[in-house]
Amino acid sequence: MLDEALQAELDTSALETEADKLFAEVEAASAAIDKLIDRNASTALNQDEYTRQFQSLTTRHSHLAEQHQAVAAQIVDKQNRLKAYEYYKQEISELNEQPLEFTPYLWHALLDQATAKDYDTLAFVFRNGSKINIFAK
Numbered sequence: 001m002l003d004e005a006l007q008a009e010l011d012t013s014a015l016e017t018e019a020d021k022l023f024a025e026v027e028a029a030s031a032a033i034d035k036l037i038d039r040n041a042s043t044a045l046n047q048d049e050y051t052r053q054f055q056s057l058t059t060r061h062s063h064l065a066e067q068h069q070a071v072a073a074q075i076v077d078k079q080n081r082l083k084a085y086e087y088y089k090q091e092i093s094e095l096n097e098q099p100l101e102f103t104p105y106l107w108h109a110l111l112d113q114a115t116a117k118d119y120d121t122l123a124f125v126f127r128n129g130s131k132i133n134i135f136a137k
Helices: 002-009 013-042 047-093 104-110
Strands: 111-118 121-126 131-135
Touching: 002 047, 013 047, 104 111
Parallel strands: none
Antiparallel strands: 111 121, 121 131
């Protein structure tokens, strides 16, 4: 169930469709810029009008290129997160199921802080930020 939820959350198909659409729009904007430049080179155009059109097209091209880059970054991020999950899932499946043996190194690597709250309560704060209270019987 976790795998299915994670796969759905990290699915990039909608983003890839959006990236393809944006890429096509970037290419169309680039072609429009090239066409305008060619027309200006071959025909006498009003240079103020040419400059206005050129600025408009280059602004649109830049905006679309930035959008495409942002979507591509989201795709890469999701793909990397999915690969990391798959890697850790594989590593966990290969762990030896024997209980961990206490070592001072393991203690320092995992634990950030331990506090005796009451005579029967210990609070542990781990390096990943999680906390747990242990009650003595």
